[in-house]
Every structure is written in C-alpha cells, then in structure tokens.
Amino acid sequence: MAAGVVLVLIVGGALFFSGGRALRASVTTTSSTPVVTTSTPTTTTTPPTVTIAAVGDTELGNTPQLPPDPMAYLGAMKAALAAPIVFGNLEGTITDLTASKCAVKSIYCYAFRVPTSYAHVYRAAGFTVLNSANNHAYDFLQAGASATTAALRAAGIVQAGLPDQIGVVRDGPLKVAFVDFAPYYNTNNMLNQSVADQLIARAHQVANVVVVYMHAGAEGPSADHVTRATETFVGENRGNPYAFAHAAIDAGADLVVASGPHVLRGLEWYRGHLIDYSLGDFVNYYNFATVGDLRLSAILHVTLGGTGSFTSGHFTSLVLEPSGAAQLDPTQAAATFVNQLSKQDFGAAAAIVQPDGTISPPTTQG
Numbered sequence: 001m002a003a004g005v006v007l008v009l010i011v012g013g014a015l016f017f018s019g020g021r022a023l024r025a026s027v028t029t030t031s032s033t034p035v036v037t038t039s040t041p042t043t044t045t046t047p048p049t050v051t052i053a054a055v056g057d058t059e060l061g062n063t064p065q066l067p068p069d070p071m072a073y074l075g076a077m078k079a080a081l082a083a084p085i086v087f088g089n090l091e092g093t094i095t096d097l098t099a100s101k102c103a104v105k106s107i108y109c110y111a112f113r114v115p116t117s118y119a120h121v122y123r124a125a126g127f128t129v130l131n132s133a134n135n136h137a138y139d140f141l142q143a144g145a146s147a148t149t150a151a152l153r154a155a156g157i158v159q160a161g162l163p164d165q166i167g168v169v170r171d172g173p174l175k176v177a178f179v180d181f182a183p184y185y186n187t188n189n190m191l192n193q194s195v196a197d198q199l200i201a202r203a204h205q206v207a208n209v210v211v212v213y214m215h216a217g218a219e220g221p222s223a224d225h226v227t228r229a230t231e232t233f234v235g236e237n238r239g240n241p242y243a244f245a246h247a248a249i250d251a252g253a254d255l256v257v258a259s260g261p262h263v264l265r266g267l268e269w270y271r272g273h274l275i276d277y278s279l280g281d282f283v284n285y286y287n288f289a290t291v292g293d294l295r296l297s298a299i300l301h302v303t304l305g306g307t308g309s310f311t312s313g314h315f316t317s318l319v320l321e322p323s324g325a326a327q328l329d330p331t332q333a334a335a336t337f338v339n340q341l342s343k344q345d346f347g348a349a350a351a352i353v354q355p356d357g358t359i360s361p362p363t364t365q366g
Helices: 070-075 118-124 141-155 193-206 241-250 333-349
Strands: 049-059 085-090 129-131 158-160 167-171 174-181 209-215 255-259 267-270 273-276 281-284 296-305 310-320 326-328
Touching: 049 174, 049 209, 049 255, 070 118, 085 209, 118 141, 129 174, 141 158, 158 167, 158 174, 174 193, 193 209, 193 241, 209 241, 241 255, 241 267, 241 273, 255 296, 267 333, 273 310, 281 296, 281 310, 296 333, 310 333
Parallel strands: 049 085, 049 281, 085 129, 129 158, 174 209, 209 255, 255 273
Antiparallel strands: 049 296, 167 174, 267 273, 296 310, 310 326
16 A cells, blocks of 8 residues: 555643532632643644656767766756656666677667666766666667666666566655556557556555656657657557557556657646656767757656645756757747647647746646
8 A cells, every 4th residue: 555644643731521510609618729721732734745857868878979077967957857756768778788789780770878887877966766668778688678777776766667667766755656668568568558557556556656657659850749649660669659648647647757759749738637748858968869859858847746636847948959968948948849739739738838937737627
C-alpha cells in the first residue's frame, strides 16, 4: 500500500467529570480551588505535495567526443532544474565498454555512450531519476545496459524503463513511482497496453503518485504535432502517443511526460491531469541538430498533491547553443511555440503557458 502520513497530537490538560444529583444552593461549604479554563488548540495540517522537474533527452556526448568540462556543461542548468525530484531521459548508455550494436562500417547506426563517471555528473546537476526506456538503452548490448544500471545506482540515481522496472523515489512522506515506456520489447513496452496498465496499477500499490513517461512518436522538425494516430520513423512503429497517454491516465497515471521526437510538442489537459507530449532535447553535445525549432527546449515543473492531483505547473523556456548546451531564453520562444501547438492539436483541452511560465488548465477539460 502507498505510504501514508499519520499525525498524532497529544494535548495535556485537566480532565473534569460532572455527574450525580444537582448541588443544592444552600450548601455553605466554599472551596478555594481556582477555576481552571482549558482550551484545545486548533490545529491545521497542510496536505503534502511533491514537486517534480522534468526534461527531455539528455546526451552528454559520445565517447570520445565529450565536453571538456561535463560538470560545467550540465551544471549550468542546476538552479533552473532545482526540485526535490528531477527526471530526464538518458539518451544512450553510461559505460566504458566498446562492443556496440552497430556494424564496424555502418553509417546509419548510432550508438551512444559516455564514461561511467558521468553518472555522478548527472547527480551533481540535481538529477534523481533517469529513464532507460528508449531506442538507445542497448546501444552497447546487454552488457552496456547492465553497466548503465550499475553506474546510476552507484551515483544514487533511480533508473526506470527497463522491462518490468518501476523507479520509486521519496520526497518527505510521499513516494513517487516512475513507470517509463517505449515501443520496444526490451523496455517497458507501450505497444502492449494491457501489460502497461498492469504495470501502472502495480506502481500505485507502492507509491502515492504515479508519473508515466513515454519515449514515442516520429522524429524531426516535422514531428511537432500530435497526430492522434500511430506514428513511424524510418519504418519503425513508434506508437500512438495520444492514445497511450490517455490510456495511461485512465489506468491511474497522475502525470504523463514524453520525449523522443527531438522537438517540442503541445500540452494537453485530460481528466484533470497534465500531459506533455514532448520536452524535446535538453542537452545534446554535438549529436543532434540544434537549428530552427529543434533548438527550442524546456524544463517542466509540476507540483502534485498527495493523491496525484494537479496543484501547479511551470514551464521554463530554454534554447540550445550550437554545442547543444541549454540556456535560459528570456524571449520565451519555446513557450510561444508550445502554446501554438497546444491550441492547434487540443483546442479547448490545451494547457496554456502564461507569460510568467505558469501553466493554466483550460476551462473545459478533455
């Protein structure tokens, strides 16, 4: 069962009994015992909440092409990321192994890895949960995936997304479960909805709040809209993000976030819960394009109540430098772009980012 919070308040004071027959007014005995007035203080308990920061794809290079100072490269965003729980998608592996899935002379196969020490770089920047449900989790085969798990564990980072894996973190009295999916058999598979529903139900048995992440959808600058249909990329079934996100909430998810298209997508409000269909690329050291809409990025902060209810949200607009490093964007170009997509794709159910970054649910919820 989900962990609860039990507050026991003990108030000391005098206990008085009265009873028997009424005293007669003619009694002449007097008492010097003072009259003691007691009052029970009124106590109010603030319901617990949890704030989660989420970003999209994180890629700190590809050995041997690595940032000269990875701490500085990623750490510049530490203040903007600040939250009790910080989540991102690990686009690749953390391993020193060299045997990859790609043939020696392949020019169309991409395998990403960074040194095992980089797990501590992520932790130093504030990350507490990283996702491995994506198409690069096994770039260096099962041995690389296992090395990644070990590196994250050693750094104190919770992993989510591998088969049957639920990542659980605690903030104060609340436990938050991350159930991450991708359209692949060697991850939690979003193409098998019944199994996905069972996994989400299991997550609710061990946590107060359930966050679902999906690595789904087509890729590239033309993949910014939610089509509400099955999407493909280079002939690969990348799932139906719209249908899966709705099904996840129907199954009990409190928040749905996503990445994978390498471009931002819109925000939708469904049954009182927020869905972010793509947070784009967060950091990307010279591995993906950073031009046009692909250079827009964001940090999503969401505060949820102890039962998963939406309390507040904030959208921080970022822009990627040519090196793929993220910077705060005072022009709010990302928010403007996302609002446009949200209105076009979801109409009255669009979740709108206000000028100050606040996310306001629409009057009419989908």
